[in-house]
Amino acid sequence: MPNKTFFWFFLPTGLAMILFIGLPIISTGIQSFYAQHDQVVKEVKKCDPFGCTVSIVVDQEKTSKIREEKPLGKFNGFGTYVDRNHLAVEEIGNFWNETNSFGEFVDQVTNLPFYKALIFTLTYCLFVTPNVLLLGFIIALSLNAVTRRIRGPLIFGTILPMIVTPLVGSLVLFWMIDAEGIIGANLQMLMDDPYLSLKSSKTLTWITIIIYGIWHHSPFAFVVFYAALQTVPQEPVEAAIIDGASRWQRVRHIVLPHIYPVVTFVALISLMDNFRVFEPIIGFSAEGSAQSLSWLIYDNLVNEEVILFGSAAATSMMTIVGIAILLAPVLIRTWKEFRTAR
Amino acid sequence: MRKTNMKKILISLLFLLFGTSAYADCNIKSGSINILANDFPALRTFVETAKGCKGSADFKVTHSSEHNKIAVPALTANPSEFSARIAANSSIVPLMNQDLIRPLDDLVKKYGKGIQDSQLITIDGKIMAVAFMANTQHLYYREDVLKELGIAVPKTYEEVVAASEKIRASGKMQYPYAAAYKAGWNLAEEFVNMYIGHGGEFFKTGTAQPSINNAKGVATLNMLKKLAGLSNPDYLTHDSEAIKVEWESGNVALMTLWASRSGTLLDDDGDAKITAATKLTGPATVAGGNIPAATLWWDGFTLAKNRSDADAEATFRALAHAAANKKMVADAADQAVWLIEGFKPGPKSIGVIEAVKMKAKPYPMLPQMGLMHGALGSEIVEFLQGKETAEQALKDVEAAYMSKAKEQGFL
Numbered sequence: 001m002p003n004k005t006f007f008w009f010f011l012p013t014g015l016a017m018i019l020f021i022g023l024p025i026i027s028t029g030i031q032s033f034y035a036q037h038d039q040v041v042k043e044v045k046k047c048d049p050f051g052c053t054v055s056i057v058v059d060q061e062k063t064s065k066i067r068e069e070k071p072l073g074k075f076n077g078f079g080t081y082v083d084r085n086h087l088a089v090e091e092i093g094n095f096w097n098e099t100n101s102f103g104e105f106v107d108q109v110t111n112l113p114f115y116k117a118l119i120f121t122l123t124y125c126l127f128v129t130p131n132v133l134l135l136g137f138i139i140a141l142s143l144n145a146v147t148r149r150i151r152g153p154l155i156f157g158t159i160l161p162m163i164v165t166p167l168v169g170s171l172v173l174f175w176m177i178d179a180e181g182i183i184g185a186n187l188q189m190l191m192d193d194p195y196l197s198l199k200s201s202k203t204l205t206w207i208t209i210i211i212y213g214i215w216h217h218s219p220f221a222f223v224v225f226y227a228a229l230q231t232v233p234q235e236p237v238e239a240a241i242i243d244g245a246s247r248w249q250r251v252r253h254i255v256l257p258h259i260y261p262v263v264t265f266v267a268l269i270s271l272m273d274n275f276r277v278f279e280p281i282i283g284f285s286a287e288g289s290a291q292s293l294s295w296l297i298y299d300n301l302v303n304e305e306v307i308l309f310g311s312a313a314a315t316s317m318m319t320i321v322g323i324a325i326l327l328a329p330v331l332i333r334t335w336k337e338f339r340t341a342r
Numbered sequence: 343m344r345k346t347n348m349k350k351i352l353i354s355l356l357f358l359l360f361g362t363s364a365y366a367d368c369n370i371k372s373g374s375i376n377i378l379a380n381d382f383p384a385l386r387t388f389v390e391t392a393k394g395c396k397g398s399a400d401f402k403v404t405h406s407s408e409h410n411k412i413a414v415p416a417l418t419a420n421p422s423e424f425s426a427r428i429a430a431n432s433s434i435v436p437l438m439n440q441d442l443i444r445p446l447d448d449l450v451k452k453y454g455k456g457i458q459d460s461q462l463i464t465i466d467g468k469i470m471a472v473a474f475m476a477n478t479q480h481l482y483y484r485e486d487v488l489k490e491l492g493i494a495v496p497k498t499y500e501e502v503v504a505a506s507e508k509i510r511a512s513g514k515m516q517y518p519y520a521a522a523y524k525a526g527w528n529l530a531e532e533f534v535n536m537y538i539g540h541g542g543e544f545f546k547t548g549t550a551q552p553s554i555n556n557a558k559g560v561a562t563l564n565m566l567k568k569l570a571g572l573s574n575p576d577y578l579t580h581d582s583e584a585i586k587v588e589w590e591s592g593n594v595a596l597m598t599l600w601a602s603r604s605g606t607l608l609d610d611d612g613d614a615k616i617t618a619a620t621k622l623t624g625p626a627t628v629a630g631g632n633i634p635a636a637t638l639w640w641d642g643f644t645l646a647k648n649r650s651d652a653d654a655e656a657t658f659r660a661l662a663h664a665a666a667n668k669k670m671v672a673d674a675a676d677q678a679v680w681l682i683e684g685f686k687p688g689p690k691s692i693g694v695i696e697a698v699k700m701k702a703k704p705y706p707m708l709p710q711m712g713l714m715h716g717a718l719g720s721e722i723v724e725f726l727q728g729k730e731t732a733e734q735a736l737k738d739v740e741a742a743y744m745s746k747a748k749e750q751g752f753l
Contacts, residue, residue, distance in 0.1 A: 039751045041709060041752075044467075045466065046464070047465075049461060049476060050698070050703075050704045074751065083748065085745040091741075194516065289578070302410075302411045305410060
């Protein structure tokens with residue numbers, strides 16, 4: 001496609017992307033550098049049905065004047081980024097000086113909310129992405145091998161987890177693993193431990209969410225791999241059969257190299273999706289044991305009676321940076337291959 | 343002749359059916375009323391009563407348990423989406439902080455006939471809200487279970503622990519105690535109650551500096567942990583609704599729950615035997631304290647600032663009609679502890695009335711309290727899971743609070 005045609009072809013999409021993705025990100029970025037003005041408070045008498053007390057309120061006259069002058073708030077630079085609820089630079093420095101062993105230091109750092117969330121998010125990505133690729137590939141291979149007559153219904157059944165809304169899917173599982181649900185109660189019987197609860201133990205909650213993630217995302221990998229498998233040329237496969245190659249050797253040396261670009265694509269999309277893990281945490285009411293970066297943003301926006309725009313914006317920006325870092329190796333590799341191919 | 347007779351009968355039937363609303367019309371000629379409220383039976387009754395008096399004004403209402411998340415953005419818009427917001431001690435604070443509600447003095451003077459002085463919430467001499475019901479968390483117990491094991495009705499949390507241990511030892515119930523310990527707002531509310539019961543203060547006097555990392559804070563956490571150990575192991579995922587279900591399935595014999603939920607526990611749904619044995623008592627004290635480990639709450643209405651005066655007037659007249667309505671209070675005496683004149687407390691009001699008698703403290707109405715509540719909800723979880731010491735958890739709460747308070751300009 002000539003560059004000029006491409007330009008006109010891409011223009012509407014590009015404009016929409018700038019308008020709906022680019023500008024909001026810039027606005028979020030700007031917001032993350034601001035904090036609220038210093039609150040001017042005054043002591044007043046408050047009376048309610050239970051009696052009167054002297055207590056403080058925000059002085060609206062003075063505050064509104066400051067707000068009118070600078071509606072964005074007080075410029076805070078990277079203040080929000082480095083505070084205790086985000087990168088916690090100062091705190092980590094103190095831990096390093098105060099703790100005696102490296103283990104103790106790691107314990108202290110992972111107790112900070114941002115790092116706690118980062119560790120869960122990375123663990124989730126690390127376990128879910130490869131398993132989704134593997135499981136999706138195995139299902140695609142197996143389905144490709146069954147007779148055509150029953151393939152349709154089987155494919156439909158396989159992509160069901162993806163069709164089910166994530167929140168509904170996780171809620172269903174949440175009730176099943178309840179101490180009195182079908183899975184929870186049977187596990188207690190199997191393990192002979194009446195106090196066993198999948199929801200109260202941190203490790204078990206993580207495992208549940210990861211298994212749910214694999215269950216939910218595998219169909220996507222399967223659909224893409226299945227489509228790719230249809231394009232595998234038959235001649236080399238037949239030649240390999242004549243040469244006496246086993247099924248595994250055929251998959252390893254013919255099928256995999258052929259669909260390799262698709263694998264990269266699925267890995268990229270999965271990584272991006274998994275880094276933003278959010279719904280299962282809400283669905284499983286797992287806030288106590290598992291927090292992700294997306295959950296931190298949500299928490300800042302809705303869980304407090306005061307909305308922490310600066311905090312939420314800072315975490316959002318760091319999530320974007322996080323995804324960029326994660327994707328960098330794959331992107332660089334694709335770029336290099338693209339260059340050599342030309 | 344027969345036709346006119348039929349007509350008469352029909353008209354009188356219609357009057358019987360819609361009599362209350364026709365009778366209640368307060369002659370509001372214009373304006374538009376739009377109310378945001380939490381979702382529980384008493385509030386629905388209240389808003390319905392107000393609707394009966396809407397006259398020719400436009401009337402809309404949004405009942406949502408997510409009301410806290412909508413309120414500030416919806417009232418910040420100009421003109422604001424809602425003309426009134428039914429708020430409570432804690433949820434009025436963000437509205438005050440952002441200057442989103444208007445003083446009601448003139449309207450109360452003009453249209454507030456029948457509203458008692460005790461219903462008025464005044465801040466710095468200005469009426470900011472009109473309260474109509476009170477709420478608190480108190481103890482519920484199963485009379486049959488306690489009687490069978492010879493346990494007296496507990497008055498302190500120490501007795502609650504002892505009673506629960508006895509019930510567990512008897513083999514009748516494995517997890518005899520329940521309270522809403524869901525990580526987040528609910529868990530933090532339990533901490534606030536227990537800490538106030540210990541006589542604790544959240545902030546250094548006159549400042550926004552936190553002061554919970556002390557002996558009282560540690561004692562509070564230890565008591566919460568003891569109670570959690572006697573609850574269903576999934577307690578960190580249980581909110582008020584979940585423990586209500588636990589109670590109705592007969593798994594629990596002692597429970598701390600909102601007074602406003604007693605109506606649904608004592609209705610005809612569910613096992614009649616459990617319902618008959620469900621009894622209410624005041625909130626428990628803790629650590630030898632005099633005041634109960636509970637906070638008092640009021641629910642009242644506030645009017646949006648960013649809305650025309652005509653709408654505010656129409657809204658006030660309709661809501662004031664409900665907030666001084668003896669008939670509503672008599673008809674719905676079971677649904678809430680009304681603060682309205684003419685309310686005769688029934689058996690379901692015992693919890694709140696006991697709490698007031700025992701001089702329970704109201705939930706602190708401080709501008710920075712929401713941030714403390716939020717920090718508590720997430721930072722004390724690891725202590726309950728046994729992964730952290732009480733001191734470390736309290737230190738974390740203070741640190742998390744301070745970062746948020748700095749961002750919000752309180753420190």
